[in-house]
Amino acid sequence: MKNPKLQYLTDYSPSDAPWDAHRSVSDDVGGIYLLAAEYERYGARMASCGGLLRFGWSTLKETGETRLRLREAHFCRVRHCPVCQWRRSLMWQARFYQSLPRIVADYPDxxxxxxxxxxxxxxxxELGEMLNRMNAAFQRMKVRKEFLPVQGWIRTTEVTRGSDGSAHPHFHTLMMVPPSMLSGDGYVKHARWVELWRECLRVSYNPNVDVRAVKPRKPKDGESLACATAELVRGAVAETLKYST
Incomplete structure (x- = not known):
């Protein structure tokens, strides 16, 4: 017999609260799709997204902790489904984490x-057109002299809502760079980043640009420098990829 008090995933597993949170937002977005005839099919797909989740118990090798892990699920894969966006973000994080030890080993400095x-x-x-312009501007910036020393990067797009209901699109970029870009011949001042982005956007105003270094930390007792660096970058990657769509 079903227990009527157990309605949500968090009723069974409190640590899986993100599932319920994203599913709730997905219901809201799906409802908006259902209001437009040409997008009803997206709303219908989102209504069943993650409706059935099969979990199994799994033991973590590192800690011996036993927790529920997703074994089977059906996702709608609608571009703007909050559940699918969240899952996509987790997928990219996992892929990057798998590559991280080799990246740190190959580029220790x-x-x-x-x-x-x-x-x-x-x-x-106008959001779609603006995002196209921003993507084209980033492509132009990649070939500028100041950007060429960059050894690699990941970039995500976030769109927030202004107080007047307008859209505020922006890029979050995590770049791997040589030390000289922070304190050497390759150093690029904040004012120059603003100028570069303005030129590549082909606008007449100075757009807001925020640039900051990920501060290194000393290894803990018994921890190697490579492990400390990898852990540091993991946090930076999580901060960047949480915006992925």
């Missing part, structure tokens, strides 16, 4: 930087 690139708010109806 590399440093890491956050670069956030913004534009002026635009109307919701």
């Amino acid at each position: 590399a440093r890491w930087m956050f670069l956030t690139l913004t534009v002026r708010n635009c109307a919701i109806g």
